[in-house]
Amino acid sequence: YAHIKRLNxxxxxxxxxxxxxxxxxxxxxxxxxxxxxxxxxxxxxxVGLAAGSGQDICVSGVLNGVYKDAVTGNVINVSNGSxxxxxxxxxxxxxxxxxxxxxxxxxxxxx
Numbered sequence: 001y002a003h004i005k006r007l008n009x010x011x012x013x014x015x016x017x018x019x020x021x022x023x024x025x026x027x028x029x030x031x032x033x034x035x036x037x038x039x040x041x042x043x044x045x046x047v048g049l050a051a052g053s054g055q056d057i058c059v060s061g062v063l064n065g066v067y068k069d070a071v072t073g074n075v076i077n078v079s080n081g082s083x084x085x086x087x088x089x090x091x092x093x094x095x096x097x098x099x100x101x102x103x104x105x106x107x108x109x110x111x
Contacts, residue, residue: 015043031055073102
């Protein structure tokens with residue numbers, strides 16, 4: 001249950017994950033992605049999920065700026081309205097605009 005605890009830590013730290021509507025939704029065989037925008041960019045997250053295998057994810061039409069992944073701590077600077085990232089199998093990418101960076105500790109499913 002460590003992964004559920006970590007997901008809850010991430011959700012508590014990012015208002016967009018708590019109460020924002022979902023947009024830019026896309027789903028395919030081994031993954032999905034979506035955007036959560038709270039209060040017109042006040043809290044903004046691009047989320048990618050990977051099932052059994054790693055996934056390369058690209059989401060267009062996003063806000064420009066510095067995104068930090070709440071799972072890995074990696075940083076991406078978006079200047080063209082498009083964000084691309086890789087998510088390991090059985091994991092997630094939670095890219096938060098002007099976010100805090102890595103939240104919680106790696107486990108079996110979120111790494």
